[in-house]
Amino acid sequence: MKPLAAVLRPALFPIATAFLLLASAPADVRSAPTLSDPRVDAYNVRVGTQTFAGLYHFTTNTLLLETADAIAGMGSDAIKFYLGSDYPRQYHYSLPPNVTNLLTLTRDDPSCHHVLDLPFRNYILWAYPFANPDGAWLDGYSSTEKAGDYRELYDLTCYLLTNYDNSGKTFYLGHWEGDGYLDVNNWSTNPSPVAVQGMIAWLNNRQQAIDDAKRATTFTNVNVFGYAEANRVRDAMLNPPGNNIRVINAVIPYVTNLDYLSYSSYDAQNLETTSLYATLDYIKTKLPAAKAGRVPGGRIWIGEYGWGGSLTPDQQEPLTRAYILQLLNWGQKDIPFFLFWEIYDNEINRNYCLIDSNNVATACYHLHQRFINQARLLTARFLQTNQRLPTSPEFVSLVTPLLSQPLPPPVPLAISNADAVLLSPSSAQVSGTLTQGLYGDDLAAVSVFWGRQDGGTAAGAWENRQLLGTNTSFNPAPFAAELTNLAPQTNYFYRFYAANAASSAWAPASAQFSTITLDPASFGCRLRLTFPGYNRPEPFTRFPALVNLGTNLPGFAYTQLAQPEGGDLRFTDASGLRTIPFEIDQWNTNGVSTVWVSLPVLAGPTNFIWAYWGNPAAVPVTAASSAAVWTPAFNLVWHLKESGFPYADSTLEHPALTGSPPTSTPGIIGRGVEFDGGSQFLDAGPVSLGDAFTLAAWLKLDPSATNTQAVWASKAAGLTSPGLAFYVNSHGTSDGAVRLETSDGTATQVASTGPNAVTPGQWHLITAVVDRTGGTARLLVDGADQTQGAAVQTNFPNTADMNLGRFTDGSCYFKGAMDEVRIERSLDSPNQVWAEWQTVAHNAAFSAGSEVNPPPALSVLWSAGASWLVWPYGAGVFSLYFTTNLASPAGWMPVTNPPTFLDGQWQALLAPAGAANGFYQLRSR
Structure with a gap:
């Protein structure tokens, strides 16, 4: 991107996320192996960055070491940096006097050698032999220059293959933007034929040195490849003949044994998808075919891209995310690297960085860090499920959904309570599910706490605790415990807990079960x-x-x-x-x-x-x-079945006692209400929403409704009125968009779907999942995420009077029917919202009933000299009757020994060996 001579210096210590154990957490958390797999560690997740000439420095390490640590701290297994004599300019330190060539640089310079020893698996290196000045071939490539370059690249390749044998590392030896060397008056005309031929000879010589060294060296599980880099590709495609000679069309086709091609893609990164893909297709046609199928993976990668200049780091994030998404899905979906320029800025106040001059991680740093983590987790889950790693297209399918919105911070440990099943009057089985959200984190231990009082998140407040085991699963892992010696006819609470050395988590709330049984x-x-x-x-x-x-x-x-x-x-x-x-x-x-x-x-x-x-x-x-x-779980649940005040709240917290009552009408479930669009609304009173909540309502918009149609609102009309408004239709339109407007009284954010999300005259479930702390919202219609803009004002008032059917100043009244409106105290997942829609919209498919009093499937078990009648656990509880004669009246008598539950099935003793013949009948209780 920048002229090589202008590339200056970078720096940093790794940015880490700290997790605190709860003060009341159990004290017996021990270190454990990590949630990782060597096969996933070695899998390329594509994104990465580079370090050249950063302008700032924060530690006593050399700039090269500091920035390499920063890149490793981001989770990347790829790094791009400089090899050559220009270390004082690039990394702000002088090389030792014994460092006189590429071999001694990588072997004898402590910083360079240390970075090569770090656990990166892919090294993309600008490798410039000490023997010749940069661009010496521009006026012709002499035999002396050729011999010097060849020897250093040959020796470097041999060293890397030998010293890092069986390390799993791959080294790519290349150079800075090729068209930067062929520039004539800012690319206003074609370069000289001598310069073009010199570059062809230079690149062929470099590739030959690498190939010869590989033939002469024995190596395993390590590799070295050569690459060239082009950057003015669009000139070659579009310019007239007097100014279209560029590296991609005049040099690359003649580097006959070239391994890989890097594209510094600033001239294409703002193109729409069709033009971008046409550019990449054009590059592919120019790549010599000699190495096709002989080197692994896709042979074209993105060596540089980024949006600095006038764009702030926050403005760069959606562009970067969208570009990664485009690149992932090109062609065979096999581009191996997308390398962001760069970790530290190499220009003053230009924002070409992932970490700024105040040592603050930018939005794009978080994008990269979170994408790498999620990509590894998804790869590991795929491996665990399918017993193989994903193909390139399968990997792209896994990670593409991540890029539709800003990636949230990972949740290290997410533990939830699941089912509780009563096994007997004095025993129960409780279950929970743990999901670990950080790849490479310590394995977490899982416990369950239970007792007759809810101990909350204070471990010492619970009567009982059982350690269940250590998680080893990348996928959500179920854990279960059998609780015994329970008091009969008693209510119990339970709560699952997980912890490792770095973090801990309780299930969001305690769950209950009871030994109180139905007869x-x-x-x-x-x-x-x-x-x-x-x-x-x-x-x-x-x-x-x-x-x-x-x-x-x-x-x-x-x-x-x-x-x-x-x-x-x-x-x-x-x-x-x-x-x-x-x-x-x-x-x-x-x-x-x-x-x-x-x-x-x-x-x-x-x-x-x-x-x-x-x-x-x-x-x-x-x-x-x-x-x-x-x-x-819920703040408020209105079924809206009433024909007037009060409208009951099933949580018993916020009944609607005031407003102007709407008209009773058929709803999506039984009865609902019809708002007239002019005066009718319901007032829930003050509702404390918290920082994470979900709003939902079933509605059928009147076809004549125009302008904003308020559903829930705690604010007056006007963008800067403080509060929240959840409504249909953009201002002054009937576009059918669902919108969530939040304001602190000064600044305002509006999250929105696209138009036509809601069709008038039809029932729809609209849902807003609001993360006030994170400043984002997801908007779903009929269980499908239709969010196009997700921003939320993080400090809007979240405890205020809530109106259904209008803004609080008496504007934007809703016209149409509503039913089943809710406010929930948590962030519903997309699957949960979909299930909430399905259970209403497609109830006959969502749930199914057996026949009334279904008979069980029976079998007889012979054990210990007795016979037992056995039926499945899921069939329910039955009573056993006996008679010695089937002649009418049969005289059926109940067997006094009740059925018992054992090994997952009900068992009833029929008769010991030698007992008189008889007949048995099983009756539903």
């Missing part, structure tokens, strides 16, 4: 419910699923209910014993009744729960019990 014999009917429509890889605990009860279920009849309004309805987990929270939304004996059920875990078609009814003695559940479906 199946008291209920006349039961139904097994599964959720085959959820096929995503991410599991969720306490997921509120919609269950529709009616004649859609085989064998169901409202006459089977013993209490009015479903008062004897109950739900249990898969054991058929442990009750789980539910809320009857609307009960309709003439059609479908809707019930929200808190699933212990939603993880796919194998998960199931039970519904029970038909118990005359059952008492209807209380509103407080039903609130457990939603609390503590």
